[in-house]
Amino acid sequence: MKDDMIYLKHILESIEQIENYLHDVDYEAFTENDMMVNATVRMLEIIGEATNNLGKDFQYGHPEIDFRDIIDMRNFLIHEYFGVNKKIVWDTCKTDLPDLKKSILYILQKNK
Template sequence: MALFASVKQLEIIGEAANNVTKQFKKIYSEIEWRKIIGLRNLLVNEYFGINKEIIWGIIKKDIPKLHVEVKKILEQL
């Protein structure tokens, strides 16, 4: 069940990233917007082919980095 909840949260992050303006993405280019959106698309379209080890790797490695970057952005706004 945790995997499904995690996948849903990654989808939401990807959907949010997809709705960020091009100008905002350009200003904050240190965030890998295309990869985030690409992951969302993969999760939505290839749901039964999801590799749980890859998902856990993203959660353990990439999400903490993204969290730090988003916090920096919020402090600047």
């Protein structure tokens, strides 16, 4: 469980980093800034890798989080690096990460 909390902190830090990158940025500005896209993709990869390292018991104990989708996104980003769809990256960051962040914060708070 202790290691799981460390991985959750890595996930949270990566989400917060993405929030910093995308603060006051619209989709057009995002897609035109390769450095921002690459940095965001890297943080999503870290989120996926940290998620993949969470214990299976931990994952089964938190069905509110779709761990499989997070890991699949990481695998997609790693293996499709020449063809990353910026719209999918943007939508993931804007629609999925806020809920993930809430769940992670709740779990971390509960396990202090």
